[in-house]
Amino acid sequence: MGMERINKKLHIARRGVVYSLVLCFLILLIGGVGFWMLDPGVNTLADGLWLAFTTAATVGYGDVVPSTHASRGFSVVVVLLGLAVLSLATASLAAIFVEKDVAEEEDLLAQDLLREINLLREDIRVLRDEVRHLRAPAPTH
Numbered sequence: 001m002g003m004e005r006i007n008k009k010l011h012i013a014r015r016g017v018v019y020s021l022v023l024c025f026l027i028l029l030i031g032g033v034g035f036w037m038l039d040p041g042v043n044t045l046a047d048g049l050w051l052a053f054t055t056a057a058t059v060g061y062g063d064v065v066p067s068t069h070a071s072r073g074f075s076v077v078v079v080l081l082g083l084a085v086l087s088l089a090t091a092s093l094a095a096i097f098v099e100k101d102v103a104e105e106e107d108l109l110a111q112d113l114l115r116e117i118n119l120l121r122e123d124i125r126v127l128r129d130e131v132r133h134l135r136a137p138a139p140t141h
Helices: 002-038 045-056 069-135
Strands: none
Touching: 002 045, 002 069, 045 069
């Protein structure tokens, strides 16, 4: 039962990584095309994609920079969306590694809890036997 739960959570986490990476790709593609269309200093789509990546990742190497008010405003949108989605992708990827460890730890805790419950049941059984013995009528001689 525990491994099934672990596998289900890992599947969900992996799907989250895929969705966030696809979203990253779309934002970078839209950003690249946007910079290429808006900024006369961006001569190729490749330069637009590079500017979108460095802007979204907040690296800003300075080799290609937004030069118009429109492209600077667009870069604000790319930064905000890029930070959000890149953070989401990073968090989803980290969840894959963390989830397996947490699930295994939860399973160990559940096993310990079951062991403790079984010990308590045994203690209760022994106590009931002792009470029965104490309530039994004393033998007469």
